Every structure is written in C-alpha cells, then in structure tokens.
Amino acid sequence: MNKQIRRLAAGLLVCYVILFVQLNLLQVVKRNTIAANPNNNRAVLRDFDKARGNITTADGVVIATSVPSTDTKFKYQRTYPTGELFANVSGYYTYAFGATKLEKKFTDVLTGQTPAQQIAAITNILSNSDNAGSVQLTMRNDLQQVAKDALGNREGSAIVLDPHTGAVLAMWSYPSYDPNLVATHDSKQAENVLTFLNANPEKPTLANAYQERYMPGSTFKVITASIGLETGVIDFPSMWPNEKSYTPPNTTNPIENFHGEVCGGDLRTVFARSCNTAFANVGVLVGADKMVAGTKAWGIGEPIPFDLPGGAVSHFGEVTDFTNSEALLAIQSFGEGSDAMVPLQMAMVASTVANGGVMMQPYVVAATLDHAGKVLSQTQPKVWKTPISPTTASKMTDLMIGVVNNGTAKCCLQLANGVQAAAKTGTAQLNAPGSPERSHAWIVAFAPAQNPQYAVAVILKGTNAEISAGTGGKLAGPVAKTILDYALAHPLG
Amino acid sequence: MHPLSRRSTELGLVIMAGIITAGAYTLASLGKNATIPPIIVPFFIALLGLLLMAHLATRILARGADATLLPLAAMLHGIGYVMIARLNDHLAGLQTTWTFIAIAAYIATLVVVQRAPDLARYKWTFFMIGAGLLLLPLVPGVGRSVGGARIWVRIGPVNFQPGEFAKILLALFFAGYLYERRELISAGTWHIGPLRLPEPRHFFPIVLAWGFSVVVMVGQKDLGSSLLFFTLFVVMLWVATERATFLVIGLLLFGGAAYASFRLFGHVQDRVHIWLDPWSRYQGKGYQIVQGEFAIGDGGLAGAGLGQGHPNLIPAVQNDFIFAGIAEEMGLFGATTLLMSYLLIVGAGLRIAIKAERPFEKLLATGLTTLIGVQAFVIIGGVIRVVPLTGIALPFVSYGGSSLVANYVLLALLMRVSDSSARRNGELPDDPTINERFAARQLRRRLRKQLGATPGDDTLLGNAPT
Numbered sequence: 025m026n027k028q029i030r031r032l033a034a035g036l037l038v039c040y041v042i043l044f045v046q047l048n049l050l051q052v053v054k055r056n057t058i059a060a061n062p063n064n065n066r067a068v069l070r071d072f073d074k075a076r077g078n079i080t081t082a083d084g085v086v087i088a089t090s091v092p093s094t095d096t097k098f099k100y101q102r103t104y105p106t107g108e109l110f111a112n113v114s115g116y117y118t119y120a121f122g123a124t125k126l127e128k129k130f131t132d133v134l135t136g137q138t139p140a141q142q143i144a145a146i147t148n149i150l151s152n153s154d155n156a157g158s159v160q161l162t163m164r165n166d167l168q169q170v171a172k173d174a175l176g177n178r179e180g181s182a183i184v185l186d187p188h189t190g191a192v193l194a195m196w197s198y199p200s201y202d203p204n205l206v207a208t209h210d211s212k213q214a215e216n217v218l219t220f221l222n223a224n225p226e227k228p229t230l231a232n233a234y235q236e237r238y239m240p241g242s243t244f245k246v247i248t249a250s251i252g253l254e255t256g257v258i259d260f261p262s263m264w265p266n267e268k269s270y271t272p273p274n275t276t277n278p279i280e281n282f283h284g285e286v287c288g289g290d291l292r293t294v295f296a297r298s299c300n301t302a303f304a305n306v307g308v309l310v311g312a313d314k315m316v317a318g319t320k321a322w323g324i325g326e327p328i329p330f331d332l333p334g335g336a337v338s339h340f341g342e343v344t345d346f347t348n349s350e351a352l353l354a355i356q357s358f359g360e361g362s363d364a365m366v367p368l369q370m371a372m373v374a375s376t377v378a379n380g381g382v383m384m385q386p387y388v389v390a391a392t393l394d395h396a397g398k399v400l401s402q403t404q405p406k407v408w409k410t411p412i413s414p415t416t417a418s419k420m421t422d423l424m425i426g427v428v429n430n431g432t433a434k435c436c437l438q439l440a441n442g443v444q445a446a447a448k449t450g451t452a453q454l455n456a457p458g459s460p461e462r463s464h465a466w467i468v469a470f471a472p473a474q475n476p477q478y479a480v481a482v483i484l485k486g487t488n489a490e491i492s493a494g495t496g497g498k499l500a501g502p503v504a505k506t507i508l509d510y511a512l513a514h515p516l517g
Numbered sequence: 518m519h520p521l522s523r524r525s526t527e528l529g530l531v532i533m534a535g536i537i538t539a540g541a542y543t544l545a546s547l548g549k550n551a552t553i554p555p556i557i558v559p560f561f562i563a564l565l566g567l568l569l570m571a572h573l574a575t576r577i578l579a580r581g582a583d584a585t586l587l588p589l590a591a592m593l594h595g596i597g598y599v600m601i602a603r604l605n606d607h608l609a610g611l612q613t614t615w616t617f618i619a620i621a622a623y624i625a626t627l628v629v630v631q632r633a634p635d636l637a638r639y640k641w642t643f644f645m646i647g648a649g650l651l652l653l654p655l656v657p658g659v660g661r662s663v664g665g666a667r668i669w670v671r672i673g674p675v676n677f678q679p680g681e682f683a684k685i686l687l688a689l690f691f692a693g694y695l696y697e698r699r700e701l702i703s704a705g706t707w708h709i710g711p712l713r714l715p716e717p718r719h720f721f722p723i724v725l726a727w728g729f730s731v732v733v734m735v736g737q738k739d740l741g742s743s744l745l746f747f748t749l750f751v752v753m754l755w756v757a758t759e760r761a762t763f764l765v766i767g768l769l770l771f772g773g774a775a776y777a778s779f780r781l782f783g784h785v786q787d788r789v790h791i792w793l794d795p796w797s798r799y800q801g802k803g804y805q806i807v808q809g810e811f812a813i814g815d816g817g818l819a820g821a822g823l824g825q826g827h828p829n830l831i832p833a834v835q836n837d838f839i840f841a842g843i844a845e846e847m848g849l850f851g852a853t854t855l856l857m858s859y860l861l862i863v864g865a866g867l868r869i870a871i872k873a874e875r876p877f878e879k880l881l882a883t884g885l886t887t888l889i890g891v892q893a894f895v896i897i898g899g900v901i902r903v904v905p906l907t908g909i910a911l912p913f914v915s916y917g918g919s920s921l922v923a924n925y926v927l928l929a930l931l932m933r934v935s936d937s938s939a940r941r942n943g944e945l946p947d948d949p950t951i952n953e954r955f956a957a958r959q960l961r962r963r964l965r966k967q968l969g970a971t972p973g974d975d976t977l978l979g980n981a982p983t
Binding site for chain 2: 032052059064
C-alpha cells in the first residue's frame, strides 16, 4: 500500500504545482492583461481609497480636498468647500463619470503618480506617508467671490488677469454648479445631477469664461485700432467725418452707428464715442490682408495656451473670407458679423495693452507641490504673442483712458480714490432675424492706467431683454469697477 | 525527532501561528481603518488560550502525534478568520463561536477516540449515519437550497451542511470496509476477456459509491462534494487493493458520469462554460469568477495589503471564493503560503499513513488526507480556473461552522492515527488509555469480588497497570 500512498503524494504534489503555476500566470504574467479588462475597475477603486491632494487658492482657501467618507463604499470623499465658486476651475472627480478640468489634468500630482513623487514614495516607504501632492492656484478666493457677487444672477463671466505675468486672479462664469453634488459616491444620484446640468441650456458645467465665445461688439475696436496704428494706416490726427452711416465699397447697404447716432471726429473721439462708421472705415483702409494678419498676431484663430483644458478658439476669419466682400470686413472691424471672442482672450487683449504690447500666456496653476510641500513644478510666466509695439500700446492706453474720461465708460468706471482706469466697452448687437433685439454687454479694462496692476474683461450675455436694453458701459462697467476697486484696495499678501 | 520533543515543537509552532494571526489581524485593521484594533489584547489572549488548549489536549491525549498538523491548521484557520473579520464583522462574530466549538470538537474527538482501530468496528454505523446525513438535505422540510445547491439542513435554529461530516464518516466506513475485504476484492477471479475483475458482489461498494456521487450531483446539484466523495473512494480502493485497474475503472466511471451530466444538466454546462470563458459571461454566471480573477490579478506579488483591497466585490467571497480575497490582499506570497500549508498537511498526513502499520489506520489516514488535499485543490483550482468551479469550502479557511468543526474532527482523527503508530513503533510507551484504565479497574474490582481478596491487595493480579 505504501507504493500507492507515495504515488498519491506525488499526484497531489503535481496538482498543487499546477495551482502554483496558474497562480503565477494570473498574478505575474497576465497581471496587466487582467488589469486592462474594461470591466475591471479596481485601479479606479484604489484611487478612491486614497486621499487626493488639495487644490488651494493663492489666498490659502482650499477649494478641493478629500475627507474620510461616511459611506462604506470608499474610504475618502472628494469635497469642494467653496461649492460652485470654483467649480469651473477645479472640475469634479467622480467614481462613475471620470474627472474634469484641474481634477483631470492634475490627477497625477493629486494622487502622487508623477515620476518625481513615485521616486520620493520609494525612499519614504518606511515612513508610510501619504504621497498625494497638491495644486496651488494663482486665483484668489476673495476676488473670485467679489466677481461672482458683482455679476450676480446674470449669465456671463468676469476675468481678472495680472497683465505682467498672465496669471489668472479671478475667473467666474455664471451659471455654475455645485461639484459636491456630482462627486457623491451614489452613482445614481451623480448621474441624475449630471443629466440635469447637461439638459440646462445655460450649460453650467461649461466655463463660459474660456470655453465659449461671443460676439465682441465694440471691444473689438481695441484690436482694429491697434492694427491701424501698428500698420501706420491711422494715428491720433486721423479724422472721420461726422456721419450717421458709412457705406463700404462694393455694397449699397450702409453701416449705421449705435442707435443711429451721428458720429465722427479724430481718433481719440471716435474711439471714446465708439463710432462704428469710423472703425468700419479703418478695417477697409487697413485691408483684408493686414487685418487678418493683425488679428492673428493677437492670437485670434489659435487655441489659447492655457493650463485648463477644453478652451474655445476666437474667430475673425481668413483673407479668402473677405475676398470681394469689403462689407463683411467693414462689419467685422467693429466687432460684429462673424467675430467671436473668448472672454478670456478679451481680458488678454486689455492685458496686452497694459503690458506694453506683450501678450502673456494665461495660467491658473502657480505651482504643484508634493506631499511634504516641496515644489514639483512652478509656472514661469511666458510670452505668447507680441501683437503690438510698446508705442502702439502706449497710444492704445491713451485711447482707452479717453473712453473712461470722455466716452462710453465715463458713467461707470470712475474708480475709488481717483485711480485712473483705461477701458473699452462693447454692446454686441446680435440682431438675429425674426427674434427680439438682443445684445451682449462687454467691457475690457485695466487699472491703474499708467501703472497697470489688473486687467479685466466682463461680459453679460444678452439672453434677456433687460440686459439687451443696456450698453456695455452701463451694465458691464459697474461690474468691472467693483472688481477693480476691490482688487486695488486689497492687494494679495 | 524524539517523539516527546514533538510536543515542544508543536507548542513553538502553534504560538507562531497565533502571532501570525494576531499580526495579520492588526494589519487588516490598520489597512481598513488606520487604527490598531481596540480588542487586540483580549483577541490575542483568547487566541493563544484556544490554541494552547488544543495543544495541551494533544499533549495529554496524543503526545506521540505529528507536530506540524495542528500548527498548520491553526495558521490556515487564523488567516481565514482574519479575512472573514476584515470582510464582515457579523460573520466574524459567528466564526468566533464556531472556532470555540471546533476546538472543543477537536479535543472531544481525541477524548472519545482513544484507540484508532476501535473505529473499524463501527463501520456500518458510520455508513448508515454518513449516508443518512448525505441524503438529509433532500428530505422535504429540513433540506434547504442555498445558491442553487441543496446541501443545507435546518433543524430548529441550527443550519448546517451535513456533507462536511458525511465525508469523514464515509472515509471511516471505506477504511473499515476495505481493510477487511481488500484481498477479496483485489483477488480478481472474474475474467472478462483480458480483464481480471473481482466477483460482481465485490463491485457492490464501488457501485454504491458511484451511486451516491450521482445522487449528490443530481439531487443536490453539489458538484464539489460529488467529486470529492468519488475521488475519496477511488483513491482508497486503489490504495487498499494496490491495483491500478480500479483507478482506471474509477476514472472511466467518473468520465462517463461527468459527460452524461454535462449533456443532461444545464447547471453542469454553465460550470464548464464559465470555466472555459467567463469573460463573455461577465454580466451573468461568469461574474463571480471574473471578479475573482480581477482580485487575484490585482494582488500581484505582494498583494494590496490586508484591509486595503476590495474583496467584497466578489460574491460569496467569505465562502468559496475566500482564496481570491487572500490572493488579492496578500498577493502571490500569501496565496503560495496557503498552497504550501495544504501541501505540508498532505505530506504530514500521508507520512502518517505510511508509518501506520495496521491497514485500517493506513487507509483511514490516506482517506482523511485525501479529503483535505483534494477539497482544497478542487476549490482553489475552481477559483483560479484550473478546473471547473464547484462550490465547496476551503478547509479551515472558509467561513462556515460545519466545515470548520468537521475539519477539526478530521484533524483529531489524523492525530490519533499518528499517535497510535508512534506507540506501536515503540517510540513511546503504549500506556493504557483513560478508558482502558477505567475498564481495568472495573475488572480488578470484579475479580477481587470473585476471589474474595481484600481491597488494596493486588498480589493476585500481578503487576497490572493501575
């Protein structure tokens, strides 16, 4: 019997060796194949069992953090203490619907997955410390709140930039949403919330400050005037006749001034009063080739190099669009027609004038830090474009001061303590055939005019009659004033 | 090794198993809640207390027995318990109760069964009880179906799986039956062509065993137990008769039954299909095995860490799929430790069988060892897709009272056989058992009465043990 028992032992040994081999196949050889199965969500689950790092504003307010979960599904719950205020910057981080905005773009830092953090984690393995990194914003919680309050329940956005660096100090889009409702571990509830948000025609999950583009109206005259100055086609002494309308070449349809006013004079006057007739003429004088080249120098038609993903691209057009159509060129030269500008880019336009003609790359992330607070990466201000010379920039500043002192922004942009602002307003008439009159109210500005600290752009979308009845100066002007007054009175640090 | 130093070895190993269990328990709590469990000190004391009781019982009642079996079982049991506690607090409470009962059953078995050969006398009793237990779930009113298999019995408030006890009783029966008739069966006086088979009447037990397996498979849809019983009997028949013919006949019978049931029963087809391709059946019957595979793959070499994986995603992970949970959180290292432990138990059990001189004890040790070795192989193999999945408990590790208690009884019987052969080999004095001493005293008293001797005067009885 002993022979059989020994054979039995050998047989069972073979059985267990087979188990061992299969176990090696599953846990070592085929490990990545198993992990890559679309039904396998264990990698995601692992992320949800770790605390993600914080996203913090420049003034030290945490806008995204992980707290111990109260449910049993995961160990940590992602929360957004500031609610809707930074939703369109932080984005959300969900189990079933992925992540958006900074939560998506900086997920490696926030989970400690960047190569630098992983190397640090190996050396720290004995201390068993959490290696989640954090993201430090350029944005200020206080300024964002001021922008939000100033805009109120009006669809639109307000952006504040540091003209010298391109750092975004505030960027509010209304409507927004509460990312906490989406970040819930209850996938069914999260799905319902997202469905509801996505069904909303005002698109709360889309940051209209940089993910949408709108007709710029007269704010575009900053670009047209600067191209005119830069190309030498116009200058301060240039004169335009006082007229009610201007008929471009090769068309019989006249272009009228706002509310059919009679408008004309030298460059300072036509800019301050925002004469459509004059700037339609400037576009025609400059010509399609140079207008298109000029707008391209301003970065129009090109994606903005921004650290938030999914930005919209502004539009002016190509030379071929204006071939035999000087009427269209004339219309687009004062910001109507198919002009479409991203509000962020309009803030960059004001910023460029303020910065002596140098257009900086905008950014919201100042630095990324590891778990110990050591800097992983720091954003260095970068020049994106240099559309105009310092001379032209200085002339543009002169023109934009005129708007505040004698022009369309006189009513509404007199800053506290006598600080001089420079601005350009815009009232973009949409005039869709058959629908009620609608217009967006715009302003771009910077202050102090001679020593610029802040550049802003404000747009109130012309979605209702109330906004459409106003002008850029009267509606957007006070918003810009509130923001600039606060910012000048409360410098950071 | 000197037989008496075996107990010291066992003590050391048992304490190590206790430390490993307490350490794993602490790690699981740290992994899950980042806190050291508040009850770790009483837990460790109770754990060591239980293990020491089992050890002391062995020291008193079976001191010549193998030194590694109890520590191996304790470690498997400990790892299983930690996993169950990490999965579900409520089940952990129940498993704690079962642990006490199981250790009590271990000690009780050593107390009741003091002479292994005595068991052979009760083989038909064991057979009747075993067969009865096996068929009990089919009795209307007491039998219950859980997860498609009708293997549960509910009597009053107590639920149990009688199959877990029946397997031991059947091993006892087979050992008793075969040691008597193995020569008759192996003689093979019936010639059919080139084959030399035993008399048809000696086929009766084979047919009976096969019939039982079929009944279990068809009536209870319990493929795992069916496979286990059949393997047990074929192996024991082969070892008893020393004739490979029986192995071949057994395999043919098994193959025939397996093929027929594949053709006849949907649930058998399901098992085969999800074995070959669980991926395309992820949304349905393949879900459990796919989740198990995700868990095992995720474990990698070192595992996710106790308390840090997601074994709860696997349905029934505390029962049949506990191995997947362990492989996830303890990795290839932990899973291999489990495989090695079973292999060591198989090695120790078969070593006991080889050392045993009496055929009954040899067969019994072989049968009991086969039960553990094959049961662990069948369920681990099912989980990692080496064989089709057949739901059955992982010995000592899975959650469940019946399985735990039955396996400790099985362990005690193996220890008893081991102790018995140590005494027979003269490795330690073959002292009379407590029962025998009691019987001897009764005998002396009766003799004294008959011979009219005075109490205390044993001169008439010579140097009888006292």
